[in-house]
Amino acid sequence: MPGDPRPIGVFDSGMGGLTVLKALAARLPHERFVYLGDTARLPYGTKSAETVQAYALQATRLLLDQGVKMLVIACNTASAVSLDLLQEAWTPIPVIGVIEPGARAGVAATRNRRIAVIATEGTVRGGAYARAIRRLMSEASVVQQPCQVFVALAEEGWTDSPATRAAAAHYLEALFSGPSAPDTLVLGCTHFPVLTEAIRAVIGGGVALVDSAETTAGAVAEALLGAGLESETGASEAGTVRFFATDSPERFARVGTIFLGRPIEPASVELVDLRVL
Amino acid sequence: MPGDPRPIGVFDSGMGGLTVLKALAARLPHERFVYLGDTARLPYGTKSAETVQAYALQATRLLLDQGVKMLVIACNTASAVSLDLLQEAWTPIPVIGVIEPGARAGVAATRNRRIAVIATEGTVRGGAYARAIRRLMSEASVVQQPCQVFVALAEEGWTDSPATRAAAAHYLEALFSGPSAPDTLVLGCTHFPVLTEAIRAVIGGGVALVDSAETTAGAVAEALLGAGLESETGASEAGTVRFFATDSPERFARVGTIFLGRPIEPASVELVDLRVL
Numbered sequence: 001m002p003g004d005p006r007p008i009g010v011f012d013s014g015m016g017g018l019t020v021l022k023a024l025a026a027r028l029p030h031e032r033f034v035y036l037g038d039t040a041r042l043p044y045g046t047k048s049a050e051t052v053q054a055y056a057l058q059a060t061r062l063l064l065d066q067g068v069k070m071l072v073i074a075c076n077t078a079s080a081v082s083l084d085l086l087q088e089a090w091t092p093i094p095v096i097g098v099i100e101p102g103a104r105a106g107v108a109a110t111r112n113r114r115i116a117v118i119a120t121e122g123t124v125r126g127g128a129y130a131r132a133i134r135r136l137m138s139e140a141s142v143v144q145q146p147c148q149v150f151v152a153l154a155e156e157g158w159t160d161s162p163a164t165r166a167a168a169a170h171y172l173e174a175l176f177s178g179p180s181a182p183d184t185l186v187l188g189c190t191h192f193p194v195l196t197e198a199i200r201a202v203i204g205g206g207v208a209l210v211d212s213a214e215t216t217a218g219a220v221a222e223a224l225l226g227a228g229l230e231s232e233t234g235a236s237e238a239g240t241v242r243f244f245a246t247d248s249p250e251r252f253a254r255v256g257t258i259f260l261g262r263p264i265e266p267a268s269v270e271l272v273d274l275r276v277l
Numbered sequence: 278m279p280g281d282p283r284p285i286g287v288f289d290s291g292m293g294g295l296t297v298l299k300a301l302a303a304r305l306p307h308e309r310f311v312y313l314g315d316t317a318r319l320p321y322g323t324k325s326a327e328t329v330q331a332y333a334l335q336a337t338r339l340l341l342d343q344g345v346k347m348l349v350i351a352c353n354t355a356s357a358v359s360l361d362l363l364q365e366a367w368t369p370i371p372v373i374g375v376i377e378p379g380a381r382a383g384v385a386a387t388r389n390r391r392i393a394v395i396a397t398e399g400t401v402r403g404g405a406y407a408r409a410i411r412r413l414m415s416e417a418s419v420v421q422q423p424c425q426v427f428v429a430l431a432e433e434g435w436t437d438s439p440a441t442r443a444a445a446a447h448y449l450e451a452l453f454s455g456p457s458a459p460d461t462l463v464l465g466c467t468h469f470p471v472l473t474e475a476i477r478a479v480i481g482g483g484v485a486l487v488d489s490a491e492t493t494a495g496a497v498a499e500a501l502l503g504a505g506l507e508s509e510t511g512a513s514e515a516g517t518v519r520f521f522a523t524d525s526p527e528r529f530a531r532v533g534t535i536f537l538g539r540p541i542e543p544a545s546v547e548l549v550d551l552r553v554l
Contacts, residue, residue, distance in 0.1 A: 040328050041318055046432075048525045051317050121528070149440065152429030155323075163426065163443035170440055248325045251398070275552070 003232030007032045007242070008220070009068030011059045014042035015252060016154070016190035017074030018259035020098065023217035024072070025239060028224070030231040033241045034066045037256070038274065040247035043151055044077040045120025045189070052122065056082035057089065058274040062244065064093070069229050072220055073097040076189050076212070077120055080128035094223055101219040102186050102212030103132035107140065109208035110184040114141045116175055119188030121146045129188050143182060147171045147192070154191040157258045164198040176203045186210040194258060243269040280509030284309045284519070285497070286345030288336045291319035292529060293431070293467035294351030295536035297375065300494035301349070302516060305501070307508040310518045311343045314533070315551065317524035320428055321354040322397025322466070329399065333359035334366065335551040339521065341370070346506050349497055350374045353466050353489070354397050357405035371500055378496040379463050379489030380409035384417065386485035387461040391418045393452055396465030398423045406465050420459060424448045424466070431468040434535045441475040453480045461485040471535060520546040 008028075010021050014037045021035050036059055038044075044052045056078045063071055070093055073079045073086070079097030086095045106115045106129075117129040124146040133142050150171075153164045176182065185207050187193055193211045200209065224230045231238065245252040249269035256264045285305075287298050291314045298312050313336055315321075321329045333355045340348055347370055350356045350363070356374030363372045383392045383406075394406040401423040410419050427448075430441045453459065462484050464470055470488045477486065501507045508515065522529040526546035533541045 040324060042323075046319075046525070046528060047317060051524050149426075149429045149433050149435070152426045156426050158426070158447070161443070161447060163440050163447055166438070166440035166443045170435070170438060247328050248323070251323060 003235060004069055004229045005231055005235055006067050006069035007034045008070050008072060009063035009066065010035045010072045010074050011056070011063060011078070012037050012075040012190060013044040013078065014039050015256040015259050016151070018256050019190045019193045019213040020072065020074035020216055021241065022260050023213040024220060025241070027217040027221050030233055030235050030238045032231070032235070032237045032239065034063060034068055034244070035241055036062055036244045037246070037252055039245045039252055043120065044075060045122045045148065045151060047122060049081040049126065052078055053082045053085055055274070056086060060086055062272060062274060066242070069093055070220065070224065071095045072216065074190055074216070077122040080123050080126040094227060096216065096220055096223055098190065098212045098216045099128045099132050101215035102188060102210060103129055103136060105210045105212070105215040106133055106184050106186040107136045109210055110140070110182075112183045113137065113139055114143070114180065114182035115184045115186060116143045116145060116182040117186045117188045118145045118147045118150070118171065118192065120151065121148050123188055129186065143175060145171055145175060147189070150195055151189065151191045154194050154258070155255050157255075159194045159258070160197040164195060165201055168195070168198045168202040172199065172202045176207060182207070184208045184210060187212060191259070244272045245269050246272060246274055280512060281346055281506045282508055282512055283344050283346035284311045285347050285349060286340035286343065287312045287349045287351050288333070288340060288355070289314050289352040289467060290321040290355065291316050292533040292536050293428070295533050296467050296470045296490040297349065297351035297493050298518065299537050300490040301497060302518070304494040304498050307510055307512050307515045309508070309512070309514045309516065311340060311345055311521070312518055313339060313521040314523070314529055316522045316529055320397065321352060322399045322425065322428060324399060326358040326403065329355055330359045330362055332551070333363060337363055339549060339551060343519070346370055347497065347501065348372045349493065351467055351493070354399040357400050357403040371504060373493065373497055373500055375467065375489045375493045376405050376409050378492035379465060379487060380406055380413060382487045382489070382492040383410055383461050383463040384413045386487055387417070387459075389460045390414065390416055391420070391457065391459035392461045392463060393420045393422060393459040394463045394465045395422050395424045395427070395448065395469065397428065398425050400465055406463065420452060422448055422452060424469070427472055428466065428468045431471050431535070432532050434532075436471045436535070437474040441472060442478055445472070445475045445479040449476065449479045453484060459484070461487060463487045464489060468536070521549045522546050523549060523551055
């Protein structure tokens with residue numbers, strides 16, 4: 001079997017989705033990737049469903065033009081509001097979001113059936129995590145907490161600063177106090193994994209932390225295998241990433257380095273205008 | 278003299294410019310206003326000059342269609358990169374930004390000729406405040422500090438939370454220590470006036486705080502008078518505001534209330550798509 005050499009497309013509103021790309025690259029070392037960050041219009045988390053859907057369709061068009069074999073919506077907000085639409089509109093390739101894998105991992109982790117989800121305003125408003133969790137575990141008690149300031153803190157690189165700990169305490173302290181506290185916290189925004197230390201300091205060691213980047217990488221690996229779309233072992237360009245951004249390659253590279261966990265060269269990021277596609 | 282009954286147009290990337298609108302309405306009680314927040318594409322502070330210029334031109338077109346007699350760019354980032362362009366492209370009406378008035382007030386306030394400017398990444402990168410201040414006071418020492426996290430904190434309504442104080446300490450403590458500390462701080466982003474208390478707690482009482490909302494209102498009043506464009510006393514609809522937003526009137530109303538300092542009804546905010554104008 002020769003394998004399918006086409007790249008996997010990864011789409012995010014900006015740089016947060018690089019935490020998903022990082023997990024994908026670690027899990028699937030023979031694949032190559034095309035990553036698109038819609039940095040001209042980030043953040044999606046405060047925008048309406050209709051607007052985010054329109055942006056997601058434009059992004060999908062670019063990635064299809066790049067010949068991708070699978071599309072990963074590495075943005076919780078976009079997954080929450082546009083996954084069904086994209087799956088219907090672009091059936092030629094499989095489309096995978098981050099909500100379902102995160103919900104599945106949360107359900108697998110909980111013992112007391114109380115699950116907290118932290119996310120952007122848009123993801124919480126849409127309620128997609130709560131629905132996905134209850135579909136899998138109808139008796140689950142789900143608390144959703146928007147943590148909009150976490151996005152800015154992560155982008156600033158303040159992964160464990162006093163301000164980050166204070167914000168974590170503000171959002172999470174009361175939620176994780178008392179006998180009916182959740183035993184599981186789903187990080188429902190791709191920005192949040194880099195804040196794990198500050199979050200952990202507030203919620204304590206006994207709470208299971210579910211990082212949807214890791215769980216999404218698992219779901220993508222499964223889907224590739226199931227559809228027979230894997231690259232062959234030792235494929236040429238294995239592990240390479242082509243980066244596209246809709247604004248400021250310099251900022252994409254600088255902030256993206258925080259999320260990807262390795263340096264990105266500004267010159268390697270291609271500027272693209274989604275509106276003219 | 279009958280006065281000019283046309284409204285004044287105020288444009289911002291989102292809701293922060295409502296601090297400028299608030300100052301304008303207080304200063305010019307006989308005027309009426311049209312306010313446009315480009316909430317579908319905020320924030321501008323992390324985007325490139327070219328992108329912000331394109332957005333500012335689209336916004337200007339909408340406000341001209343509303344028959345405004347003067348245009349106020351109530352966004353520091355947009356003022357910094359697009360004021361010259363707008364003044365050239367749309368000469369029919371006067372265009373006023375927030376940078377020049379803020380720089381002027383900073384120069385008037387300083388005694389030791391050391392001025393600090395806090396702003397978004399985009400405003401700092403462009404260096405417009407530093408240039409404007411040095412034009413007025415060539416020997417001034419200007420320190421620019423990007424405070425990107427302040428934007429999210431202000432939008433969350435954490436005007437004086439522990440997280441806000443921690444962020445203020447992170448950004449400002451070292452800058453305002455020692456014998457060569459600035460004696461003047463220009464709030465070079467319209468989001469920042471609501472954080473005054475937390476900022477003051479870090480920099481101390483001896484530093485002059487310059488709020489460009491107030492100073493811009495003064496510049497607009499002067500320009501109206503100079504061009505003979507004032508409304509007559511007791512004009513009909515005096516003090517009214519027509520709100521436009523490019524996304525989510527609900528969020529505009531909720532977050533905007535923080536900056537305007539009085540409630541905004543979601544139903545009073547008209548949704549508009551600048552891309553199709």
